[in-house]
Amino acid sequence: MSKTLIAYGTRFGATAKSSEVIAKVLKEKFNHEVDVINLSEHEENLNLSIYNNIIVGSSIAKFSWTKQAKEFLKNDFTSKKLFVFISSAGITYPALEKGNMKKYEKWKRRFLDRVVKKNANVKTSSTAVFGGWIERNGQMKLDN
Numbered sequence: 026m027s028k029t030l031i032a033y034g035t036r037f038g039a040t041a042k043s044s045e046v047i048a049k050v051l052k053e054k055f056n057h058e059v060d061v062i063n064l065s066e067h068e069e070n071l072n073l074s075i076y077n078n079i080i081v082g083s084s085i086a087k088f089s090w091t092k093q094a095k096e097f098l099k100n101d102f103t104s105k106k107l108f109v110f111i112s113s114a115g116i117t118y119p120a121l122e123k124g125n126m127k128k129y130e131k132w133k134r135r136f137l138d139r140v141v142k143k144n145a146n147v148k149t150s151s152t153a154v155f156g157g158w159i160e161r162n163g164q165m166k167l168d169n
């Protein structure tokens with residue numbers, strides 16, 4: 026059976042929620058075994074040898090990935106399928122609000138494709154940008 030790890034870095038929770046939704050679909054519709062981990066709560070080394078598929082998710086804030094997700098990308102993913110997504114309110118905004126796909130594609134290359142190319146040792150099977158959210162009145166802390 027195919028076993029999948031979803032490893033994510035979040036600041037405000039959107040990437041965690043996206044990860045849970047992906048896990049639910051993979052389990053319920055595709056009968057995959059899925060583990061989901063929040064990289065900032067996982068200090069010890071993970072045994073990646075048990076997974077065929079790796080999904081890495083990162084929050085984008087202040088133009089940056091979380092340091093844990095970026096670091097995790099540097100693992101050896103040889104002979105695994107790698108999928109990567111980011112949660113970013115800013116990157117999806119031009120496409121959703123203004124229909125500006127060129128700007129969206131440019132920012133996707135800058136904040137997703139280039140980071141993966143620079144840090145991961147395999148090509149991705151698929152990448153995605155999810156919208157994320159911003160709580161206007163909530164208290165937000167940005168420490169990674």
Ligand SMILES: Cc1cc2nc3c(=O)[nH]c(=O)nc-3n(C[C@H](O)[C@H](O)[C@H](O)COP(=O)(O)O)c2cc1C
Nearest residue numbers: 036037038039040084086087088113114115157158
């Ligand atoms: C302080 C702050 C900075 C942000 N900076 C960016 C940014 O530089 N680019 C972007 O696309 N979105 C930015 N966002 C929006 C986030 O991408 C969005 O809130 C996303 O849901 C964050 O993912 P998370 O909830 O998993 O941390 C920012 C949000 C906050 C609150």
